[in-house]
Amino acid sequence: MTSNLQDYSHKRFNILTGEWVLVSPHRAKRPWQGQNEAVNNEVRPSYDENCYLCPGNTRINGEVNPEYTDVYIFTNDFAALQKDSPDFSVNDGLLIAESEKGICKVICFSPDHSKSLADMSAKEIQKVVFAWQKEYKELGDNELINYVQIFENKGAVMGCSNPHPHGQIWSQSTLPNEVDKKNTQQLNYFTKNKSSLLGDYLAQELEKNERIIYQNDAFVVLTPFWAVWPFEVMIAPKKHQTNILEMTENEALLYADAIAVLTKAYDKIFNTSFPYSSGIHQAPTNGADNSHWHWHMSFYPPLLRSATVKKFMVGYEMFGTPQRDITAEKAAQMIRGLV
Secondary structure, eight states: OHHHHHHSOEEEEETTTTEEEEEOGGGGGSOOOSOOOOOOOOOOOSOOTTOTTSTTOBOTTSOBOOOOSSOEEEEOTTOSSBTTOOOOEEEETTEEEEOOBEEEEEEESOSOTTOOGGGSOHHHHHHHHHHHHHHHHHHHTSTTOSEEEEEEEESGGGTOSOOSSEEEEEEESSOOHHHHHHHHHHHHHHHHHSSOHHHHHHHHHHHHOSSEEEEOSSEEEEOOTTOOSTTOEEEEESSOOSSGGGOOHHHHHHHHHHHHHHHHHHHHHTTSOOOEEEEEEOOOSSSSOOTTOOOEEEEEOOBOSSSSOBOOOOTHHHHSOOEESSOHHHHHHHHHTTO
């Protein structure tokens, strides 16, 4: 089976979304004459007077950032969701719409403009984890909010408009599409098997040890069997935990350790500050019994063959099914060798 998966076209099933990805390992050798991205390895200063996220600087709305020394959070000046949006709906034949309310925040990981998570220690990242926990709890306790999405876009190629180390937290009144799919898949499995879907999957992965990149006492870092992006990685707790609030203080440090190890390895792949979008999927805050959830963090990097060649989701991916060339096993092996 392993040989066939490395040599022949096939599709793999994503147990968390119920969708398939086409894998074409034989295409990894095809020549590339397409677009090459510009590599930006400039050394940034620790403080940039023109950066609206640096301590003490004035943001576009006129508010002044405090002289923060570790993690700083504020309400997004250009929020995609509005908490004061009126309740309304449109049901005009096949024209259907509903109002959506929410609260969006920005979280600065560090006051140092020159850093990314890859440049921060596990202890420094633990402070970010504590901030994520605080926001998940406070936003989730708001009766308006039923889901809290924590994420980061790193790098200009991922649409990041500011290089200062930061992420975002969007919270809203309904479940986003990807979360809704994972909620359904996990609930169906839990109802049938009385166990965590992701927990049972991790046990199988740990036994096979083909896609494991790194692990510590509490967390597993691996390339999922169904990975879509070339160097896609998941971090998940070994214990069945529904959300990040269930971590102990020591587990939060071990989680930060896993993030630090992965992001440092990413930067070594093509000797560049590795771009990605990352996000945490965890239990909704809707007050329901969400015992079926097993929280996890996913990293979706776009780079494919070098620091200048990215993966494009176009053509067949847009009209058919996501597709990848390099197999999950080979990607895991490459990253593991850099840990």
